Amino acid sequence: MKRWGPYMMKQPMVWLLAALALSPLVAAESLYVHSAKASLLAAPKFNADILVSVEKGAELVLIEQQKRWFLVQFDDQTGWVSSLLVKSEPPLDKVSVIGSDAVEITGQTRSRASEVSTAGATRGLTESDASTDDGVSDYNELVEMEAISVPGEEIIEFADAIVRENGE
Amino acid sequence: MRALGNRVLLVLAALGLAGCVSMDQDFRARLSELDKSADAQGDVEAEVLFGRKVAARLLGGYDGVSDQELQYYVNQVGAYLVQFAGRDEIDFHFLIIQSAEINAYALPGGYIFVTSAAVAAMRNEAELAGVLAHEIAHVREKHIVKALDIRGVSTGAALGQLTSGGNDAFRVALTQASQAALAILTDDGLQQEDEFDADELAFYILVQSGYDSQAYLNFLARIDQDQQLSTQEVSRTHPDMSTRLSRLQGLREANGLDNLQYAVVEDRFLTFKR
């Protein structure tokens, strides 16, 4: 009677199937959508059909990469997404340092480096820093520049003109 | 023994065919190195703080154009493009600065400047979008930070030290770094490859956002050919225009874009440009 073990080990198909079965474990990698919306396209070209639209933060399984396009799987859909819209880490919340607790570091010339280690010191650059600098910085204008802010709804409205021209 | 070896090769080949995405050693990186949550927060803060420092220094030498409506318009175009640029954890800020030299500057942390001369040479919104997209691409890829060769595991770790203000040595180094950053922007320029990358990314951003990428090529060609325009600074800090143009043209052809309709939005641009 043939012994199962050694017989099976000799069959190349068994090895091949085992390898292919293991391969997803080897290759699986996740990508996350960073733009507000991302479209999965039928082909890695801009004029391809849109298969499905996914939201920010959605997790996609990477299957293949071609230059600036990724072939991914979302739920049971497989499609191409532009590499600009995804990254391999989940999206972060907005980081803002403007208007955060601007700590004034006084007496800097006296303090030794090891003493200035509080969290406040990490926000050490404030407008007052301009005076300890060599005097060629203009923080006032910088603050004015930062004050210009476009609300989200406006951007959607703004896009109308672009979308309309695309449709023609 | 030989049969076994053949079978092992077969397995390896199958795994290779089925699984191989790219063969760098990224798989060795462990979760502690990839953890972006707390570390990345700190990194991004440091980058923005550094960018502010350089921006303030730049504004020490230039003034913003006084036309507030134009400034707001540029920020609208920029904000729209930024959606497609993948760095939504920072706020981008755009400003047109008064200068006779045609150029645009991308500083770390999302501070982007375009000269008034550059805007004067533009014909429509898509051309403006092209220039902004190129600068946004620089910020996305952190080219300046890399160019300053601030070594560190994540460049943010070193930037974090520089911006911490915790040490006189760091403060001096920070001033030097911001001087160096400005020098790169106005004199030396970034690496050629970084500029080509930014052009390519700008192309993709434009297409994603619906703007006509041909407009960007048109703008670059125009400023290259027009002898009356001041382009010394841009020539000094960027690769030669013919190479840039041919690469962009290649991208257009590869993506079969000539048959597709994209927006140039000329009217809106002209109302603001004056």
Added chain:
Amino acid sequence: MFRYGTAVWLFLGVAPYLFADAGRNINQIVGDRAIGMAGAYAAVSDDPSGMYYNPAGIAYSSSANISANVNTLQSYAITYDDVVAGEFDYVRDSFQVLPNFFGVIQPLGNYTVGFSSTIVDSVREKQSQTFSDLTAINVDKFVFNFDRIDTTYNVGPSVARVLDNKLAVGLSMHLHYRSAESISNQHIKFSAASGNNISWNNSYAEIKEVGIRPKLGLIWSPMQSLSFGLSADKTFLISGNLTSQVSACGTDLTNIGCQTQSDPSITATAFERDYPWQVRMGGAWFPSNVLLVSADLIYNSPTYDDSGDGVLLSTVDGALGVEWYWSPKWALRSGLYTANANTPELALGSINQAGHVDLIGATVSITRFNQGSSISLGTLLNYGQGQSQLFPTVASLLQTTTIVGGTVFFTTSYRY
């Protein structure tokens, strides 16, 4: 006339065998990350510990890195069963605080360079026992003191280079330095019935070795998430010196002076020693960024050691390790390894046999990560049972030997 009777353990001329307890090729498990994985590291090796296991691996380190085993508290006990009068056990203890690894690596252009200082073997054994009223063998009192230190260092630079995105090669060039000292003192007071009075024996031996140990490594990644490592090394001795001295005196009840004695002069001789070729093969699987499984097979070739156990056999040892991150800041590592004896198995009826005890070991450690630095705390346990021939000239006596060891280790690394 000095009667030997049944008090047969007189260790005249025992000096060369002071180092002759069970030897093995795998001794210290070193390295911040490797120790938690029981040394299964040949295919991983992408941090300073890699300089010892497989220098090619450091080419894949993502940044400059300093790593140190800050302290290991190592303790073990060796019990030789039924040594005295067929009844009492000899127990040898060892305790040491040992910083057994320090390494630093730095990317430099297309290369990665590094420097490491490793203690590849360290022994600190002590024994002090007194046996009284052994009437069956006519001994009133038997005092035995034994102390042995044996430390081997590998210190030197390493360099590695990525050849293409699947293959890397590396070289470590270590200075080998071994310093060993052993002293034993035994004093036997015989009972009157034996006619003997006192037998006293004091032996001392010191070994110094200087050599060079080049280590060549390769790492091959045929596909994503899989890595194979191969490294080979050999220690080439430049000089080996043995200094020894034996003082002994036996007196009996009838005559004056030592009836048996040895020449107490200090003798120094140069010796030759052939260290084995060591080949370490390993495979590692990185299925995700939270799990790593690694296995090594280590082969050492047969060799000889004139200063110690004489002829040594080849050994094959294995190690299996796993590293698992349960969060970005915490990881767990564990592993199993063998450290088999390279001495032949003992046989009754032969003399001058070295001890043979195969060891198995297990490790587990926990690591905390924080912005580029990590700190680990763990434990390593090993156990083995085998045989020794403490009295080399007595062919009929072999002792069952048990080794139980425990180590607590505390390691750290920092990327910059």
